[in-house]
Amino acid sequence: xxxxxxxxxxxxxxxxxxxxxxxxxLVILWATLSGFGVTLLPVNHPLRxxxxxxxxxxxxxxxxxxxxxxxxxxxxxxxxxTGTGDLQKxxxxxxxxxxxxxxxxxxxxxxxxxxxxxxxxGIMPLPQLLHSLPALAEIQQLHHLLCTMxxxxxxxxLAAVVRHQLRGNPVLRRML
Ligand code: HEM
Ligand code: HEM
Numbered sequence: 001x002x003x004x005x006x007x008x009x010x011x012x013x014x015x016x017x018x019x020x021x022x023x024x025x026l027v028i029l030w031a032t033l034s035g036f037g038v039t040l041l042p043v044n045h046p047l048r049x050x051x052x053x054x055x056x057x058x059x060x061x062x063x064x065x066x067x068x069x070x071x072x073x074x075x076x077x078x079x080x081x082t083g084t085g086d087l088q089k090x091x092x093x094x095x096x097x098x099x100x101x102x103x104x105x106x107x108x109x110x111x112x113x114x115x116x117x118x119x120x121x122g123i124m125p126l127p128q129l130l131h132s133l134p135a136l137a138e139i140q141q142l143h144h145l146l147c148t149m150x151x152x153x154x155x156x157x158l159a160a161v162v163r164h165q166l167r168g169n170p171v172l173r174r175m176l
Contacts, residue, residue: 012174020069021175027062028103031055032151056110056118060126063107070100095156102150109143 013021035055038048073096111129115136118126130136164171 014072017069017072018175020065020072023065024062024069024103027058028150028154031059032147032154035147036151053118056114056126057120059107059110060118060120063111066103066107070104073100092160095153095160099150099153099157102146102153105146106143106150109139109146113139113143 034051038045038051041048111126113130113136114126114128117128120126130139161171
């Protein structure tokens with residue numbers, strides 16, 4: 001019995017956290033790839049205009065889901081980290097915390113940097129919060145910087161998952 005328990009440890013993530021992880025992954029990968037992708041197009045290209053009008057709506061709708069996820073992370077993280085003197089676990093924990101910080105910063109700067117009001121799903125108006133042009137430009141630069149850092153962290157995250165899988169440590173199973 002003891003062996004059985006040791007060989008198949010309980011799932012580290014609840015079903016809710018697993019769903020929230022995959023929804024977040026979809027939204028963040030889409031917003032990152034399409035957001036950076038369309039900067040290669042001219043400003044008035046229809047595809048760029050479509051992405052720049054749809055993405056702020058998708059990512060704004062994502063804010064409550066992310067807040068929920070962050071809350072679940074903060075309320076369970078202390079249990080997961082206790083008693084593990086393991087360097088690898090601490091590095092994973094640090095990277096996950098940085099991802100959470102970066103996503104929070106990207107969402108916050110995204111909302112503040114809007115240079116025109118956005119109509120969410122055609123019904124709910126999101127107001128423009130900042131009107132000073134130099135301040136808007138600064139926040140936009142910060143959004144860009146945080147998006148770049150987030151993209152780097154996500155690349156690191158994916159590389160770590162692949163590396164673990166290839167070395168016979170099936171981490172993907174923990175998130176399925
Ligand atoms: C998951 C969160 C988000 C990600 C990953 C993300 C990603 C990106 C990326 C990669 C770009 C293009 C890079 C650049 O040139 O700055 C961009 C631009 C932009 N983002 Fe976000 N974003 C997120 C959240 C938001 C939110 C919540 C809003 C507003 C409600 C927003 C509004 C914008 C706007 C208006 C632009 C166009 C900037 C311009 O005109 O130069 N973003 N975003
Ligand atoms: C297709 C792409 C992705 C795959 C295959 C993937 C895979 C995984 C796996 C297997 C874990 C569990 C690690 C463990 O505890 O052993 C995990 C956790 C995590 N992933 Fe991803 N991931 C992906 C995309 C993303 C993206 C885009 C983000 C956010 C920017 C992200 C953020 C996180 C975070 C913060 C955790 C820690 C657990 C939590 O707080 O929910 N992942 N991921």
